[in-house]
Every structure is written in structure tokens, then in C-alpha cells.
Amino acid sequence: MPTWVEIMLRTLSAVSILFIMTKILGKRQVSQLSLFEYITGASLGNISAYIALDSDQKWYLGVLALATWVLVSVLMEYATLWSRWVRGIVDGKGTVLVEKGTIIKKNMNKVRVTLDEFMMQMRGNSIQQLADVEYAVMEANGEITFLLTKEQQPLTAKTLGLTVQPEREPQSVVMDGFVIEDTLRRSGFNRIWLSKQLSENGVDLDEVYLAQVDDTGKITIQTGDRAIP
Template identity: 30%
Template sequence: MPIILVVIIRSTIAFFALLVLIRIIGKQQVSQLTFFDYTVGITIGSMASTLSIQLNENLTSTLAGMVTWTVLAILVAIIGIHSARLEKIVVGEPEIVIQNGKIVEENLKKNRITISELLSELRVQGVFNIEDVEFALIEPDGKISVQKKSQKQPVTPSDLNLPTQYDGLPTVLIIDGVVQESALRSINLTKAWLYHQLEKQNIKDTEIFLAQLDTKGNLYVDLKEDNRYFIIDTTN
């Protein structure tokens, strides 16, 4: 068999094996990526690349290695749910880097974070003055969590005892000119209703890049290839 064909076959096997194993490990690996998760992912991916192009490597043995790493990662995650000590060892725990507006230099050095990096992370979260910070913690995934001082936090309706309306998730009705009929059915609406709303602004569905309906009855419509958008009140 030609070498190129062997590589194609082994690459296809590696691709789908990696896809299946990553799906088995779960979304937690991506949404809450820790250094341990990163290492596991890199190792399994490295095995997949080896399986793909290292023709002298045994196919079955490499697949067995990938499966073993996947099973171990899942077992550690399951045990970590029931064992705080293991979770602390594998995942780590948050550490305070700012307390009552004062930088905890020891924890910065321990986590090898420079002042410039800390200030950059604070700016990303809208904090430009360390004096405004009550607490800042570095999470196990390397992100910085910030709690502002009470007098620096924005006022909310509950602070003013103001009533608010329910604000749920909007429903996407049109994507790139294609009406999402299942989405319409999920909120008990029809295409005829949708076309009637679009006619208020003389808009055709094929002209729309995105249309979504919020829970207050406002239909947001963004047109293709221009800067125009419309908000149609469907309650009238």
C-alpha cells in the first residue's frame, strides 16, 4: 500500500478517535480549562499526531494509550467531585492577589504574575484603579476574579427598590436569509406572522443576515452587506 494512502487512513482514524475521546471527556475540559486539563489535552493530541504520521508506531498500542489517558482523566475528575483534597492537588485552588485594595505580593510571586499582567487583567474587567478593588483572586484556570468595593459597584434596580421585567433569552428566527421554522414553532409563532412583521419595514427574509425576537416582543433585524438594522415592535 502506498505510504500516502497509509498516512491518510491513519490520520482519519486518529481524527475520529480524538473526536470521540474529547467528547467523552466532556465540555468541562474546554469551559474550565486548568493546567491539568491542558496537559491531558496536549498529550492526547500528541498521541493522535503520532498515530497519524509515525508509521513505525503500532496503531493499536497508540489507540490504547489515548484511551488510557482519557479514562484516567475521567476517573480523576469523578474522584475529584467527591474528594476535595484530590481536587485541590489536581486542579488547585483560588489565591488572593489583592485584599482590601492591597496587593498580596507573595501570591503574585508564587503564581509568577507580574504587576503589568495583573493590571492588564484588571483593565479587561473594567478596573483601572487598584484602590477600587476589595478582593482579586487568581482562579485555577489562570483567570483573575475581581470584587469591587461596595461604594464602587454600579447601582442596581434592587438597590433602588425598582420593579423589573423578565428578560430571558432571545430567539433567533432568521440566519443568513433562512427562516428557522423550529424556532418559530418553539414560541408558537408562524412564518406568516414573521413575514407580516417584516412587511412593516418592507424587508424580505432573503435580505436578512440575522433576526431575533426578545421576550419583550422586539424583533431585531440586521440586513446583509450594509450598516442598517431595525428593531420592530411586534406588540403593536
């Protein structure tokens, strides 16, 4: 077999195997990865490259290494579910940076966050001054979460002493011109009602890009170039 054909086949096999292994591991955003998961991801990528390019070695050894990494990672995930102590080591813990409106400098130094970086994170959360912050915590994934003082927190129905009815998620009943029958039924309507709504708004079904029904029964329609409330 020519070398270039072997490399192509090994690359396709490595990609397929890596995809299957990643599906087994589950999915998280990069910002949500723990240190161990980050190391696992980098190692899996390196091993896959080895499988694809190192034609002097037996390819199945790379697959064995991949399977071992995935097994260790899965076992570690279960260990973090069962043990708080293991979870603290693998995933880490949050670090309080601001407590009762006061910056804790030793914790800032511990996590190596400068004031400039901290202020940038504040502005990214639409906070302009430290006096508005009650607590700030650097989470295990490196993100900083802020709790505003009560005076700066947005008003809610509970704050105002109001009782509101629970709200249901809007249901998509038409997507790309096709009716989603089960969603339409769950919303308590049928095709006759939908056709009437479209007719009243002067829209044909094949023109509808997206149509949603809220918990009050009101429909909103989005065509390719306009929205019809």
C-alpha cells in the same frame, strides 16, 4: 502498500480517533483547563502523532494508549466531582491577591505574579487604580477576578430599590431567510404575524439575514446590509 499511502491512512485514522476521544472528554476553552487536563491534551497529541508517523510499530498500540489516557482522564473528572480533596489537588484553588483593598505580597510571590502583570490585568478589566479594588483572586485557571468597592460598582435595579419584571432571552425566528417554526411558536406568534411584520417594514423573507423577537413582542430585523429596529 506504499509507505506514503500507509502514512496517509494512519494520519486520517489518528485524527478520527482523536476527535472521538476529545468528544468523550468534553470541551473546555484552553484557559479553563486544569493542569491535569492540559497534560492529557498534550499527551493525546503526541500519541496521535506516533500513530500517524511511526510505521515501524503496531498502530493499535497507539490506540490502546489513547484509550487508556481517556479512561484515566474520565475517571479523574468523576473523582473531582465526588471528592473536594481530589478537586483541590487536580484543579487547584484560588489565591487571594487583594483583600479589603490591600495587596497580599506573599500571595503575589506565591503565584509568581509581578505588579506589572497585575496592573495589566486591572486595566484589562477597566480598573485604573488599586483603591477601587476590594478583593482580587487568582483563579485555578490563572485568570484574576476583581471585586470593586461598593462605591465603584455599577448601579442595579436592586441597588436603587426598583422591582423589574424577569426578561426572556430574545428568540431568533428567521435565520438566513428561513423561518424557524418551533421558535416562532414558542414566542407566541405565527407565520401570518411574521409576514405582516416583514411587510410593514418593507422586507421580503429571503432578504432577512436574522430576525429576533424580544419578550415584549418587538421584532428586530437584520438584512445583509442594514438593521431595522
